Amino acid sequence: MFISFGFVLSLGVALYLGADEMALHFQHSQTAYETFDDYEQLSQEAYRHFKQRMDRLITANPNSETGVESSKQRLQAAIQALRETAVKEPVIGGETWVDKPAELERVAHLTAFLEASEYRFEEVERLRLQGKLANAVQALTKFTEEEIDGKFQPLIDAAIDAEREKAKQAKRELESLVRQSRLTAILASVTAALFSLMSGILLMRRFHRPIQALMKGTDEIASGNLEYRIKLDTRDEFAYLASHFNQMAQELEVQQNKLRESRSVLEQRVAERTLELNLLNEELKRMDKARREFLADISHELRTPITVIRGEAEVTLRGEDRHTEEYKDALQRIVELAMQLGKYVNDLLFLARAETAHLQxxxxxxxxxxxxxxxxxxxxxxxxxxxxxxxxxxxxxxxxxxxxxxxxxxxxxxxxxxxxxxxxxxxxxxxxxxxxxxxxxxxxxxxxxxxxxxxxxxxxxxxxxxxxxxxxxxxxxxxxxxxxxxxxxxxxxxxxxxxxxxxxxxxxxxxxxxxxx
Missing domain, CATH: 3.30.565.10 (Histidine kinase-like ATPase, C-terminal domain)
Incomplete structure (x- = not known):
């Protein structure tokens, strides 16, 4: 009995320590996913802030200042949350689970980039206010291609990959503990078969289903199926882990949906701007056509009166010994034609301004x-x-x-x-x-x-x-x-x-x- 008691006690202690270590590694996994979520949040808020700044620079709308300040506050909150997560990394056996200096250095690089981006946006804003719109657009394009796409996106991608690798590491360690626990349970069942066969069977049933559920949940989420949820109706540590696992998957799904919505909104705005440019292009074509028609009207309507005036003057000058009345008649016709010519000029100018074919x-x-x-x-x-x-x-x-x-x-x-x-x-x-x-x-x-x-x-x-x-x-x-x-x-x-x-x-x-x- 004492041997059985000691064995059962030792087994209980071993199982307790294994479960405790498993819970700790799950917390590591949860922390990795929380950090992953913080980086996703930072990426989303950063691009939202960049977009707000670009919209204000493009539209020059003073009412967009509120949106810029709001997005800036959310971005600072995301950086602060990420910094706090990096500082509170758990330890295992007195050693940090991850390379904390490297993590802090990554956060510092992102923070420095975002602070530097504010100075770049302010520089573009100064160029726009000085009336150097082409320089402002060139600087903004260069900043977008070289800094945001060339530096910020790789930093975010590297950080997310690192957190994903930590999650995979936590999963591997968790799976290793599961295998060790299974082996311990099997050995304990064989050793204690003479003393507590039924207890061993119940113990295996208690551990097998939750662990399998957790493993399947880990596999599904790791494969990208964020809609999967772990279903456990127990009230033990496994149910706690399953609940947090489900909460983590739900938050990741929400963030992913937000990213899709933001992408959809951006594509819609790009389509709207493209349509506006097409409409402006059509208007320019219409104005050019009206200009060419106006020039054609001028050349046509002025040619005939000018020809008659010239011919009338030439006929009058060629004649000799004409009476004063004949000169007066010729000059009168020239005056009338000149008035007619002036009328045509006024009409053509009126048509050009009003862009209509109605005459006065x-x-x-x-x-x-x-x-x-x-x-x-x-x-x-x-x-x-x-x-x-x-x-x-x-x-x-x-x-x-x-x-x-x-x-x-x-x-x-x-x-x-x-x-x-x-x-x-x-x-x-x-x-x-x-x-x-x-x-x-x-x-x-x-x-x-x-x-x-x-x-x-x-x-x-x-x-x-x-x-x-x-x-x-x-x-x-x-x-x-x-x-x-x-x-x-x-x-x-x-x-x-x-x-x-x-x-x-x-x-x-x-x-x-x-x-x-």
């Missing part, structure tokens, strides 16, 4: 007989350069319409200039004015190249020119006829065209008459 009109009572007659005189100046003849037929009495005199003159100039440009040398241009019912019409008929039948419906489209027009004349932007149609439509009228290729064209403008009083 000065409405009044206009005599088409006088307007068309004066325009025919201007056509004759342009026609002389191409040896063309111009004839006008119309009523001698006034034909009154409501409209803008300068705009209607612009329509006549567009049609007359096209007739002169696309007529063959020696040809004839007929201009007619007539009244029918409540409408007045004027037409211009040339003997030029004509318009292909397939292009008649498109000649009033902006920038469209038929193939024969392009081969006949290089100049021209396809803006005149669309503008003439817009002006006529604004007067409540319409423009019609009849044409045969190589035979000539007839453009007819119809306007409503003023009601008779």
């Amino acid at each position: 009109f000065e409405w009044g009572k206009v005599d088409l007989t006088e307007l068309v007659g004066n325009a025919v005189e201007d056509f004759q100046v342009m026609a002389e350069e191409r040896s063309l003849s111009v004839a006008f037929s119309g009523p001698e009495c006034p034909v009154w319409v409501r409209g803008d005199k300068q705009r209607l003159r612009q329509v006549l100039f567009i049609l007359g200039e096209n007739a002169c440009r696309y007529s063959n040398p020696g040809g004839h241009i007929s201009v007619a004015l007539w009244v029918q019912g409540k409408e007045a019409s004027f037409s211009l008929t040339d003997q030029g190249i004509g318009i292909p039948s397939g292009d008649l419906e498109r000649i009033f489209e902006r920038h469209f020119r038929s193939d024969n027009a392009q081969s006949s004349r290089d100049e021209g932007s396809g803006l005149g006829l669309p503008m003439a149609k817009s002006i006529t439509k604004a007067h409540g009228g319409r423009v019609a065209v009849e044409s045969r290729e190589n035979s000539g064209s007839t453009f007819t403008v119809t306007l409503p008459l003023l009601p008779s009083t």
